[in-house]
Amino acid sequence: MSRHKENEARSSIPYLGQDVVERLLSEKLAFDLVSEVMQRVAEGTTRQSLRILLPLAEPRLFGCMPGALAADGPFGAKVLSVDPRFALAGASSHQGVVMLFDPDSGLLVSLVDAAEITKRRTAAASAVATEALARPDANRLAILGTGEQAESHIRAITDARSITSVTIWGRSREKAERMAKELGDELGRTIGVAGSAQEAARRADIICTVSGASDPILCRDWVEPGTHINAVGSSHERASEIEETLVASVRYFCDSRQGALAQGGEFIRTNKLGLIGEDHILAEIGDVLSGKAPGRRSADEITLYKSLGHIAQDLACGWRLHQIATTAEPSM
CATH class of the missing domain: 3.40.50.720 (NAD(P)-binding Rossmann-like Domain)
Known part of the structure; x- marks a missing residue:
């Protein structure tokens, strides 16, 4: 990629906000994505390190969850602050973004609202576990x-x-x-x-x-x-x-x-x-x-x-949203 095209790509990184996640990530889609990617996690084909939690002034935490959907697949990280006082003010207790990188170019290609994607993929994972174990x-x-x-x-x-x-x-x-x-x-x-x-x-x-x-x-x-x-x-x-x-x-x-x-x-x-x-x-x-x-x-x-x-749940959901938003062919 030329320097000009690289700079152009960096200057136009899309942000998929709460409204986009709400509209595109249905309960059914989240369920299917989480079910598939958790099998990949258990197989060992995804990549991730243990979640990093940095304690700040009580009760705030700063967190980072890095990973990849495969050794040669989409990769990225969720970076967020967690504070229950946010919820008391009417906002989400989780504030931040999921950063998505393209495996071919290595470029940051999308930022996704962390609060909404966390909420939806977490509930989807519980629904998946309920179907499997209840x-x-x-x-x-x-x-x-x-x-x-x-x-x-x-x-x-x-x-x-x-x-x-x-x-x-x-x-x-x-x-x-x-x-x-x-x-x-x-x-x-x-x-x-x-x-x-x-x-x-x-x-x-x-x-x-x-x-x-x-x-x-x-x-x-x-x-x-x-x-x-x-x-x-x-x-x-x-x-x-x-x-x-x-x-x-x-x-x-x-x-x-x-x-x-x-x-x-x-x-x-x-x-x-x-x-x-x-x-x-x-x-x-x-x-x-x-x-x-x-x-x-x-x-x-x-x-x-x-x-x-x-993090594999965030990346699977985030990458699919990125593909939908950019009209790419869906795949993980």
């Missing part, structure tokens, strides 16, 4: 938390399977009721509000913890046999949404074994108590999807999927 007849969904992931998880999981009831619990009853009303009206269904996390859990056979709580909000005695849990909200080793005795009793799966061992707060706390060892991580979800590892074995087992978020 009982076929599981149809009662409980959402513990009322942040941005609560809404996206309701959308993704009700899109992926037939859900007969949805219940929300949050520390703010007012916020939970407002979300239930607004989202229920939009989706054309009744969404219930529970007075406690225990009440919500006992109504459900699919539970998503999306609170970001530092200490457990879901206890072993509240979870019925046969339940599937998506543990999503805690994103570093110092936070855990799930009680240790519950973690020890489940069939435990994750998006990344390396990530769960280093940054999965629920696993780390339970391991430090001596209740589990590293073999408690049965498989990455990609191996379950490809049939290389068994998932649920019986109707009464409790399964748990630990989601820490994976």
Whole structure:
């Protein structure tokens, strides 16, 4: 590429903002992309390093997640700041961009809004795990938390399977009721509000913890046999949404074994108590999807999927959006 063309390409890098991601990345498309790319992660054909989290003034974090869809495929990184106070001001707690580089030219070719793509790919991953691990007849969904992931998880999981009831619990009853009303009206269904996390859990056979709580909000005695849990909200080793005795009793799966061992707060706390060892991580979800590892074995087992978020999910979704936006032939 000539110097002139290279400079021209750099000066016209498209930014795919929140509105573009909302419009182009449907629940179904995100589900399909995440399902495919997590199988690639488990096969070892993607490239990534452990997520970097730099603590700043409490409670802010600066994060960087680098990776590639293949050794010779599209590559890039998600760079973002994380601060729950952003959400209190009506914005996303995750602010930043996914940077996409073309594998042939090596040029930065697109920037994608990190908040919206994170929200959608995370919920899609939970929907994928739910389809792989929940009982076929599981149809009662409980959402513990009322942040941005609560809404996206309701959308993704009700899109992926037939859900007969949805219940929300949050520390703010007012916020939970407002979300239930607004989202229920939009989706054309009744969404219930529970007075406690225990009440919500006992109504459900699919539970998503999306609170970001530092200490457990879901206890072993509240979870019925046969339940599937998506543990999503805690994103570093110092936070855990799930009680240790519950973690020890489940069939435990994750998006990344390396990530769960280093940054999965629920696993780390339970391991430090001596209740589990590293073999408690049965498989990455990609191996379950490809049939290389068994998932649920019986109707009464409790399964748990630990989601820490994976750069391959961001890159797969971001690259497809880049292709759509630039009318390129879709491929990964």
